[in-house]
Amino acid sequence: xxxxxxxxxxxxxxSGFNAVIRAIVKTAEQNNVECYGFIEGYRGLLNNEYVKLxxxxxxxxxxxxxxxxxxxxxxxxxxxxxxxxxxxxxxKDLSDKCVQNIxxxxxxxxxxxxGDGTQKSARDFSLKGINVIGVPKTIxxxxxxxxxTFGYNTAVSVAxxxxxxLHTTGETHHRIMVLEVMGRYAGWIALESAISGGADIALxxxxxxxxxxxxxxxxxxxxxxxxxxxxxxxxxxAPKDGILAIENTRDNGKGVDNTKLGGAGQRVAKELExxxxxxxxxxxxxxxxxxxxxxAFDRVLSTKYGAKAMELALEGKFGTLAVIKNGKxxxxxLEDVVGNNKVIGAVSGNTAESNIRKVTMDHDLVKTxxxxxxxxxx
Ligand code: F6P
Numbered sequence: 001x002x003x004x005x006x007x008x009x010x011x012x013x014x015s016g017f018n019a020v021i022r023a024i025v026k027t028a029e030q031n032n033v034e035c036y037g038f039i040e041g042y043r044g045l046l047n048n049e050y051v052k053l054x055x056x057x058x059x060x061x062x063x064x065x066x067x068x069x070x071x072x073x074x075x076x077x078x079x080x081x082x083x084x085x086x087x088x089x090x091x092k093d094l095s096d097k098c099v100q101n102i103x104x105x106x107x108x109x110x111x112x113x114x115g116d117g118t119q120k121s122a123r124d125f126s127l128k129g130i131n132v133i134g135v136p137k138t139i140x141x142x143x144x145x146x147x148x149t150f151g152y153n154t155a156v157s158v159a160x161x162x163x164x165x166l167h168t169t170g171e172t173h174h175r176i177m178v179l180e181v182m183g184r185y186a187g188w189i190a191l192e193s194a195i196s197g198g199a200d201i202a203l204x205x206x207x208x209x210x211x212x213x214x215x216x217x218x219x220x221x222x223x224x225x226x227x228x229x230x231x232x233x234x235x236x237x238a239p240k241d242g243i244l245a246i247e248n249t250r251d252n253g254k255g256v257d258n259t260k261l262g263g264a265g266q267r268v269a270k271e272l273e274x275x276x277x278x279x280x281x282x283x284x285x286x287x288x289x290x291x292x293x294x295x296a297f298d299r300v301l302s303t304k305y306g307a308k309a310m311e312l313a314l315e316g317k318f319g320t321l322a323v324i325k326n327g328k329x330x331x332x333x334l335e336d337v338v339g340n341n342k343v344i345g346a347v348s349g350n351t352a353e354s355n356i357r358k359v360t361m362d363h364d365l366v367k368t369x370x371x372x373x374x375x376x377x378x
Contacts, residue, residue: 002108002313003032003034004105004107004108005028005035005107005108005109005111005313006035006036006107006109006110007036007037007038007070007111008038008042008110008114009021009041009068009070009071009137010041010072010113010114010121011072011114011115011118011137012115012138012139012290013066013068013072013290014137014138014290015066015151015154015155015295016151016154016294016299016301017067017150017151017302018066018067019062019150019294019303019306020113020137020302020303020305020306021037021059021062021068021069022055022059022063022303022306023304023305023306024111024306024307024309024310025053025055025059026055026306026307027307027311028310029055033310033313033314035052035054035059036050036051036053036105036107037050037051037058037069040071040072040073041071041072041073041118042073042077042098042118042121043073043076044073045078045098045110046076046097046098048101053070063299063303064293064294064299065293066290066291066293067291074256075252075256076253076256077117077121077253077254077345078093078097078098079094079121080092080093080253081094081253082251082254089251093345095125095128096128099125099129102130108313109133110122110125110130110131110132110133111133111135111309111310111313112132112135113135113137114134114137114138115140116144116337116349116354116355117257117348118134119134119143119337119338120338120341120346122134122321122334123335123337124344124345126334131313131319132318132334133309133317133319133320133321133322134309134320134321134337135150135305135306135309135321135322136149136305136321136322136323137149137151138151138152139155139189139289139290140182140184140186141183141186141189141357142185142186142188142356142357142358143321143337143356143357144337144339144355144356144357145323145332145357146324146357147323147324147325147326148324150302151290152188152298153295153297154289154292154294154295154298155181155182155189156189156193156196157295158285158292159179159181159190159289160196160197162179162283163179163193163197163198163230163232164197166283167197167228167230170228170229170230171228173228173279174228174278174279175228175278175280175281176218176228176229176231176269176272176273176279176280176281177228177229177230177231177280177281178231178232178233178265178266178268178269178272178280178282179193179197179199179232179233179282179283180235180262180264180265180266180285181232181233181285181289182234182235182285182286182290183204183235183236184261184350185349185356186204186205186206186234186356186358186359187204187205187358188365189289190202190232191204191232191369192365194369194374195365195369195372197230198230199232199374200218200221200374200375201214201217201230201231201232202231202232202374203231203233203376204236204237204359204376205236205237206359206360207376207377207378208239208242208378209239209376209377210239210377211268211271211377212275213375213377213378214231215276217229218272231268231272233264233265233268235261235264235265236261237377238264244259244261244264245261245263245264245266245267246259246263247261247262248260248262254347256347256348256349259349262284265282266282266284268282269281269282305329308329309322312331317331319333319334320333321333321334321337337355339353339355340353340355341353341355
């Protein structure tokens with residue numbers, strides 16, 4: 001019997017965080033379970049800072065709101081936490097303190113809303129005996145074992161709107177319009193928005209590109225009377241034999257992705273201008289993709305995920321992640337989600353061990369893009 005549960009939202013924010021929180025709270029209330037929310041993800045768990053959540057007060061009127069009413073933290077791997085001691089930066093495993101907090105406060109289950117890093121820590125807490133249930137969040141859509149994460153659809157929708165706007169200005173001025181979208185090391189946002197936004201070229205991390213292929217596509221369009229072209233570039237796209245475009249490297253602790261990607265779109269725009277002689281302009285969409293109102297699709301997906309997560313808790317199916325499999329709500333073991341990233345506290349993100357879901361060449365989106373003549377840079 002579970003009586004008291006806690007939610008934490010972790011990693012970069014997405015539209016839909018609040019919708020998941022609301023659904024967990026509402027499902028909990030239907031089953032006489034008390035709900036709390038840790039403030040700013042795993043950091044709140046470490047500092048034992050939490051608030052009571054109830055659907056008539058603290059968690060009321062939040063379905064459509066962006067951000068997270070309980071905050072979120074992007075730099076809190078508590079298994080390898082950055083602390084200052086005697087003026088020195090050191091990294092410490094503070095997970096036992098978190099375990100103690102959960103036990104002292106009597107939480108029967110912890111819901112972890114987050115991406116690959118968050119679910120890696122969730123699995124590590126599960127090995128330490130904590131009842132954990134994950135919910136897959138990220139605009140990047142790169143969490144393993146699920147077909148879709150909440151927040152992704154809103155990001156694609158924002159990118160689509162941007163592409164519609166770039167179309168009219170590009171057409172007016174006979175320019176190449178480049179849109180750099182997020183997605184980290186996966187090309188989902190770029191590929192899907194290229195299709196929904198009618199782009200001519202989409203460059204994604206999974207296909208190292210040859211810029212000459214993009215030039216060929218643009219010249220082909222010019223020959224057929226189209227003096228403008230639309231190019232979507234994933235922030236993680238890189239040329240064949242080239243390197244990732246990195247804006248900066250930071251120190252947010254160990255076991256978190258310290259690489260801030262940026263500049264891939266500008267690099268492509270400059271090269272295309274030089275090689276085609278057409279004026280090119282880059283727009284970096286950035287955090288617009290994460291903020292604001294979730295789409296109707298994301299509100300429903302988030303609500304399904306939240307309700308399913310609470311259901312799993314009521315059934316005692318801990319150590320799992322709520323997922324969409326073959327289009328239906330389901331669950332998988334967090335062990336499957338971390339894959340070969342087995343070591344407790346090990347790093348997530350762009351590492352050999354990390355188990356992120358990338359675009360595969362047999363995916364419908366790749367096939368459809370190729371069928372309609374979108375150039376993928378290969
Ligand atoms: O993972 C979500 C995401 O928005 C990525 O698409 C992007 O690369 C990264 O986070 C940006 O991170 P930060 O919020 O730390 O700048």
